[in-house]
Amino acid sequence: MALPKTALITGASSGLGRGLATHYAKAGVTVYAAARRLEQLEALKAEVGATLIPLKLDVADADGCCERVRALDQECGGLDLVIANAGVGELSNGKRIDWPGVHQTIKVNVAGAAATLCGALPAMVERGRGQLVGISSLAAFLTLPRTAAYAASKAFLTSFMESLRFDVEHTGVAVTVIHPGFVKSEMTAKNKFEMPFLLETDEAVRRMAAAIDRKQKSYAFPWQMSSVVGLASALPKPLYRAIAQRTR
Numbered sequence: 001m002a003l004p005k006t007a008l009i010t011g012a013s014s015g016l017g018r019g020l021a022t023h024y025a026k027a028g029v030t031v032y033a034a035a036r037r038l039e040q041l042e043a044l045k046a047e048v049g050a051t052l053i054p055l056k057l058d059v060a061d062a063d064g065c066c067e068r069v070r071a072l073d074q075e076c077g078g079l080d081l082v083i084a085n086a087g088v089g090e091l092s093n094g095k096r097i098d099w100p101g102v103h104q105t106i107k108v109n110v111a112g113a114a115a116t117l118c119g120a121l122p123a124m125v126e127r128g129r130g131q132l133v134g135i136s137s138l139a140a141f142l143t144l145p146r147t148a149a150y151a152a153s154k155a156f157l158t159s160f161m162e163s164l165r166f167d168v169e170h171t172g173v174a175v176t177v178i179h180p181g182f183v184k185s186e187m188t189a190k191n192k193f194e195m196p197f198l199l200e201t202d203e204a205v206r207r208m209a210a211a212i213d214r215k216q217k218s219y220a221f222p223w224q225m226s227s228v229v230g231l232a233s234a235l236p237k238p239l240y241r242a243i244a245q246r247t248r
């Protein structure tokens with residue numbers, strides 16, 4: 001399978017994004033590794049080598065992000081792969097709903113991800129090739145206590161990309177949505193609850209990269225967690241709510 005020549009990966013300063021940037025840069029892909037913490041990206045470049053190019057980018061400034069991605073596409077002669085991975089994932093108790101936290105989730109996970117993809121897509125369609133990848137979550141498929149903003153933000157990304165795929169069919173542009181379960185990262189290190197089937201970051205990155213390289217339309221993993229989510233979403237609503245209420 002031919003690897004892309006150029007890739008943009010957002011949220012590359014830690015966790016899954018860092019792992020994916022490392023994976024592709026080591027394979028010889030020119031990777032634009034984007035995040036706000038430039039020092040982390042510079043350290044990663046020192047580790048990985050010249051094929052990784054740090055890019056300071058705050059995706060929460062959605063208009064600026066879209067414009068930066070569009071300009072980068074022109075500067076580098078065309079992005080072959082764009083991975084909208086940057087994300088935030090705070091749990092929030094609806095009884096003490098915190099608008100700044102909810103707003104930041106919407107700015108990063110919804111507007112930031114959409115802006116990243118929209119900045120790249122028109123030029124990909126024009127060239128008749130390219131791949132958009134969105135890192136959603138298994139949370140996109142379920143509503144659970146304390147995950148209102150996060151689950152809804154990931155449901156948006158999944159829905160956005162699944163719909164986009166209809167529109168770009170036959171243009172040569174591939175659309176891949178990835179739905180990870182629990183993976184070790186800075187985000188999950190904050191969780192104080194049990195995380196079933198928790199995966200090591202490297203293992204998750206290996207599986208995600210394989211799905212991206214296959215240009216798989218949708219990839220949910222690990223299968224154990226994905227099956228639990230599939231079964232839970234097939235339950236009658238009242239039964240599901242009674243069970244979900246106990247996960248708090």
Ligand SMILES: NC(=O)c1ccc[n+]([C@@H]2O[C@H](COP(=O)([O-])OP(=O)(O)OC[C@H]3O[C@@H](n4cnc5c(N)ncnc54)[C@H](OP(=O)(O)O)[C@@H]3O)[C@@H](O)[C@H]2O)c1
Pocket residue numbers: 010011012013014015016017034035036037038040057058059060085086087088089108135136137138179180181182183184185186187188
């Ligand atoms: N780990 C899991 O279990 C899991 C499960 C399902 C889905 N996911 C999704 O996977 C993606 C990566 O998460 P992770 O687990 O690897 O978490 P992580 O280690 O916390 O990484 C999050 C990345 O997003 C970046 N980011 C946050 N806000 C940003 C902003 N405003 N602008 C630009 N970059 C920003 C961070 O970089 P800076 O702070 O340097 O900007 C960081 O590189 C997220 O979309 C997450 O929702 C994770």
